Amino acid sequence: MTSVFCAIDTPDLNAAGRLADDLRGTVGGLKLGLEFFMAHGAKGYREIASRGLPIFLDVKLHDIPNTVAGAVGSLLPLKPAFMTIHASGGAAMMRAAADAAAQVGTARPKMLAVTVLTSLDGDDLSAVGQGADAAAQVVRLAKLAKDSGMDGVICSPKEIALLRAELDPDFILMVPGIRPAWAAANDQKRVMTPHEAKDAGASYLVIGRPITKAANPADAARRIAEELA
Ligand code: C5P
Numbered sequence: 001m002t003s004v005f006c007a008i009d010t011p012d013l014n015a016a017g018r019l020a021d022d023l024r025g026t027v028g029g030l031k032l033g034l035e036f037f038m039a040h041g042a043k044g045y046r047e048i049a050s051r052g053l054p055i056f057l058d059v060k061l062h063d064i065p066n067t068v069a070g071a072v073g074s075l076l077p078l079k080p081a082f083m084t085i086h087a088s089g090g091a092a093m094m095r096a097a098a099d100a101a102a103q104v105g106t107a108r109p110k111m112l113a114v115t116v117l118t119s120l121d122g123d124d125l126s127a128v129g130q131g132a133d134a135a136a137q138v139v140r141l142a143k144l145a146k147d148s149g150m151d152g153v154i155c156s157p158k159e160i161a162l163l164r165a166e167l168d169p170d171f172i173l174m175v176p177g178i179r180p181a182w183a184a185a186n187d188q189k190r191v192m193t194p195h196e197a198k199d200a201g202a203s204y205l206v207i208g209r210p211i212t213k214a215a216n217p218a219d220a221a222r223r224i225a226e227e228l229a
Contacts, residue, residue: 003028004194004224005056005082006217007176007208011039013047019212020051026221029054029081031206045078054081056174056206060114062086065096072100080109082174084154087113087141091148098149112174113145113153135159139166146171152203157192164201176206180224183210194227 006027008016020030030053032045037059040047049055057080061068068085075083085097094113101108115138116125122132130137142153142163152172155163160173179191186209194205207224214220 004205004207004221004228005029005031005054005174006211006221007031007033007206008048008212009033009035009208010212011035013040013044016044016048017051019217020048020053022218023211023221024052026218026225027053027211028204029056031056031058031208033058034060042078049078056080056082057109058082058084060084060086061097062089063093065093068093069096069100072097073103076101076104076109079107082110082112084112084114085150087115087145087150087153091144094145094148094150110151110172111149112172113141113150115141115145115153115155115159118156118177135162139163142167142171154206156190157197157200157202158190160197160200160202169201172203173201174204174206175202176208178205178207178210180210180227182223183220194224198228 004027006023008019008030010016016036032055061071085094098111101111116134122134125134126132138159139162145153146167152174154174157175157177160175163173175197177188177191178194178197179185181193185191197205211217211220
């Protein structure tokens with residue numbers, strides 16, 4: 001089943017805790033990102049994880065291989081279900097991260113690579129010395145990620161079909177930019193509904209504000225689960 005990770009994008013520990021309590025049983029897990037982790041670190045993480053839902057720790061690591069391997073090792077005691085690394089850090093960096101995670105055997109987090117940030121367009125890519133064809137760069141980095149021991153990538157809804165055509169069916173596609181038909185798009189520009197993304201081949205969906213800003217987050221999460229069932 002395609003399961004939903006709810007993005008808890010707040011530095012407010014109490015608000016995050018309330019969401020974690022409310023959403024138990026209605027989502028597959030929670031995504032904690034840099035905003036939360038920079039504010040509350042491992043202690044805050046443990047408070048949220050203690051509510052019982054799997055955690056996707058979206059820290060987007062990017063440094064020399066030795067440092068990234070050390071950072072992964074430091075995060076392993078938190079037992080996240082998923083964590084993120086920038087594919088543009090290169091094959092050796094991703095391999096070092098995968099090897100560091102493998103130390104804990106089957107309990108290891110699934111390692112997901114970030115390919116091209118969706119905030120970058122062709123001009124931005126050219127300005128940092130990369131080819132202006134964002135789609136080609138996404139495919140190139142996703143293949144490099146797979147060959148370097150990553151379990152999957154984060155991708156936008158419009159990249160799902162492209163990546164499914166190029167990579168094995170078991171390669172994880174974790175997809176944000178999802179909006180149920182009844183929810184506001186907010187600042188997301190190229191969205192798909194949960195059902196469309198599932199049909200296109202998404203493995204997991206990341207959904208934030210349609211759940212977290214709803215009058216009743218648990219109800220919103222339940223509606224999404226029903227749409228996916
Ligand atoms: O509230 P919303 O559903 O838009 O939240 C989506 C989450 O996924 C946010 O945490 C956002 O930072 C993240 N994300 C995204 N687009 C990407 C990568 C990550 O929306 N390309």
